[in-house]
């Protein structure tokens with residue numbers, strides 16, 4: 185089921201890592217509701233970013249919804265730590281854990297919303313049986329690991345097919361799209377079925393954030409069917 189109002193979740197990957205507290209405050213001031221944390225371990229993806237201690241420290245001063253995208257091998261080892269750090273939603277990659285059902289069940293059991301991310305080449309069937317228990321499926325529209333990449337065109341078909349799959353099952357799972365999202369494609373992605381768009385480079389490189397957020401919301405609402 186789609187959210188009546190689509191959500192923008194700015195990816196901190198493109199923010200000022202030297203001043204994350206300020207960045208979070210600026211997002212709140214600009215009326216954003218969500219923020220996207222790209223956690224990378226240097227193994228599942230080549231880069232390394234931040235982990236639970238950083239998120240926990242910043243949780244204390246932020247009311248934003250913490251949308252945590254784990255790009256780490258065997259995320260089941262760290263669920264407890266990310267829940268304790270204050271994540272509102274934890275999203276694990278289907279490709280990163282052998283026992284995916286057990287991993288998402290554990291996230292829910294610990295009182296957190298749960299999501300599964302799919303790399304571009306990973307088929308939707310991977311999450312078909314899990315939809316009733318997932319709060320969100322993240323369709324990666326670039327290969328994970330870096331910000332500023334170009335949107336992979338076949339992701340459009342994947343979003344529509346996932347939207348149809350969710351409707352057919354009568355599930356309430358939200359669709360998030362991450363990678364290469366811009367003001368230019370935001371409206372189209374929402375019309376295809378996206379409920380939450382993640383934007384890193386195309387958000388943070390264009391301050392002031394309040395104006396950028398307004399522009400995104402206009403684009404996202406404009407073509408909602």
Ligand SMILES: O=C(CO)[C@H](O)[C@H](O)COP(=O)(O)O
Pocket residue numbers: 195197198220222253255326327328329330331332333362363364365382383384385386
């Ligand atoms: O998960 C990610 C990369 O692995 C990021 O969330 C994503 O790439 C956002 O960056 P951009 O909007 O610049 O593409």
Ligand SMILES: [Co+2]
Pocket residue numbers: 195220221222253362382
């Ligand atoms: Co991400």
